[in-house]
Amino acid sequence: MTEFSTFNGLRCSRTGQAEAADSPRNLSAAGAPLFASYDLEKAARTLRLRDMAGRAPSIWRYHEVLPVSAPERIVTLFEGMSPLLAAPRLAEALGVTKLWVKDEGRNPTGSFKDRGMSVAISMARALGVERLVMPTAGNAGGAAAAYTARAGLKIDVFMPRSAPRANHIETRLYGASLTVVEGFLDECGRQASAFGQANGAFEISTFKEPYRVEGKKTMAYELVEQLGGDVPDVIVYPTGGGTGLVAMWKAFDELEALGWIGGKRPRMISVQAEGCAPIVKAYHENAETTEHWKNVTTRISGLSAPRVLADRLCLRAIRESGGTAIAVPDEVMLEFVALAGAREGLSVCPEGAACLAALPELVKRRDVSADESIVVFNTANANKYTDILAGSGRGSG
C-alpha cells in the first residue's frame, strides 16, 4: 500500500532518543532540536526521481518525506520549485566558470522562509494549535503571517525595529499582530517566549519547532531533482540561525537512502556578515559551539542572529562536508546586489549577495577552485530591501 507520508516520529538531534510527535513540540528532553524521521525504504517505493515530472510544482511533490499525514491537512500557497538559473556573466565577473543561482525570491512571500512555514503551520493546525507566536529577523515574520492567515489561525510576531520596512508592512497586511522590538533576534526570542508562556501560544521559532527544517530541506531535494540526480561540488549559503544549512545537510542523507544520489556530498560553505559572525568565528577557532555575538553591527536582517541555537548542527554540517565559513562586510554585499542585477537581471537580496561576494575570496584562499560547480542560494527577493538599498545610494535616482 502506498502512503502519503512515511513520517515515523521525532528524535533528539543530540541523543537520538525517540520522542512523542502526537502533540505540538519544541526542544527535546535534552534541550536540543528535534528532527523528524521517515521510513525511507517505504518512501523509496513511490518517491522515484524518474517519476517526478507529473507531480505538483511545490514542496509537496516530496510528500512521502514530509510529516503531514494527508493532502487535506496541507496549508500551501505553492511554495518551492524555485528555478536553478545558470549565471555565466556573473560567474565571469567572480572568476569562476560554473555558477548557478537557486532563486528563492520567487516564493509566495518572496523568501525561502515560505517552505518552512508551509510545513510548520500545516503541522501546528493538524495538532490542534490555534494561536502561535514567533520571533523573527524579518522575512520569516511575513511568511508566518501569510501561512497562518491561509490556515485560519492567529499569530503574534516579534520583529526588530531595524528589520526591512517591507517585512513590518507585509506581516501586518497578512493580518498578524506585530510587536516591534528594540533589539535583535535574541531579544525578540526572549519576548516571544515570555508572550507564549503567558498567553498559551505555541512558539515556532527556528529549531525550537521541528518542522520548519522539514520544509527547508526541500531546497536540497529540488536541487538534486533539477540536476538530474547530481550534486554540485559546492553550496554557498547565507547563515543566520542555520536552518537552511542544517536542513539541506539532513536531506542529502535522506536522498542517498532513497537512491537519488550516491555518497558524494557538496561542500557546505556558510556565509555570514562581518558584523555578526558567530559561526565563522567558532568554525575557525575549532570550537563545537558558538558564543553569543554581543556587538551586532551588520544592518542585514537575515544575517543578524547573535545566538545560534543549533550551533553544533551548523558546525557539524560545515565540517562533515569539508566546507568552510566566511564573513563579508555589508558594503560589499550591497555592491553584489547591484552586480547580480546588472549582469544577470537577478533580484538578489543582500544575504544572497553575501554568498556571491564571498566567492572571489574563497577562490583566492583555495577553498573553492575556479572550475568547480557552485550553487549559490539567493534566499529572498531584493524588493524587500528597498530601504537599505536606497539608503546605500543604489537604485535611487
Ligand SMILES: Cc1ncc(COP(=O)(O)O)c(C=O)c1O
Ligand atoms: C533572506 C534571508 N537569508 C538568509 C537567512 C538566514 O537563514 P537561516 O536562519 O536558515 O540561517 C534569513 C533569515 O532570516 C533570511 O531572511
